[in-house]
Amino acid sequence: MRKITAGLFIAADGVVESPEQWHFPYFNDEMGAAVGAQLAAADTVLLGRVTYDTFADAWPAREDAGGEDAAMAKALGDARKIVVSNAELEFTWRNSEQLKGDLVEAVTALKQEDGGPIGMSGSVSVVRALLAAGLLDELHLFVHPIAVGRGIRLFDETAAPIPLKLLGNTVFTTGVLHTVYGPAGE
Template identity: 45%
Template sequence: MGAIRVHEFTTVDGVVDAPMWTMDYGFPDDLAASIGAITAPATGILLGRTTFEMFAPAWSTRTVEEDPGAPFFNDTRKHVVSSTLTDAESVWRNSAVLGPYDADRIRGLKAEGDLYVSGSATLVRALVADGLVDELHLYVYPVAVGEGIRLFPEGTAKTPLALLGVESLSNGVAHLTYGPAAG
């Protein structure tokens, strides 16, 4: 059975949408290595439609010379959870639409190998609620922005988690790793 590892950039006040605020902190080598350790075992990428539509133009033409992460994002099979998108392959190679969220279908993908998820807050909420996330990697930036999409918005059911690791990065970012709480 594979694992689902989720990577989120977040502010101290929990905002995860369009993380333009990360630009002020750069992308140092230790951050790249930390994210690389999450992506390394992945045999597939699982994305929600909105994140897919943001990633496709940003990554599809990027080369390894421009970004060492480009081969992973371009060559790895991408599975897009969407009830509205019909064609992902013509937008970004190695991409397929799974259809609307279906926990059993995702369990089937997980059985085939490790999956990496980035962003995709709506999808991640569903995965966490269904107990499908093995590792939730939160990269907490030392800034509060006051508004925006939160990973766990007000009204979210109580979600106990277990702390698996803490890493302090050179740019002031805290990398917190959580997993499912012991039953």
């Protein structure tokens, strides 16, 4: 069975919304390597539509520019990208397709397909749904030492408890804590 890993930038107060407004002062080579390793291990990337749109607007140009992140951009471009959306979508970024049908049923089937790991970045609503359904194998949280104060949090007040177990953690020199959680099991 294929493994699904998700990575999220999260503020100390649980906010995951608009990380581009507070994340970059904490980004360094350590974080780049950790984020890159989590996504580079995947041959398929599962994304919500908003995250996909952000990636599709940035990564193809980075690949064409040939800068220091061109290898990561190429890896993302070459990966199979599956986008979760209720609206009918058209794609310009290569290897992109839309997830069809019910999210939980379709992702359950995707995990049964042949292939390597499935990576996720951002896509908070999809991460929430997959955690609740027990389909997420690893949750990589990059906890930033900042309280944003407002915005969407990873879990809302109506979420049912989801027991997790700590699989590992690392503290970066910027004060960001990289925690990896998995399902707690029975």
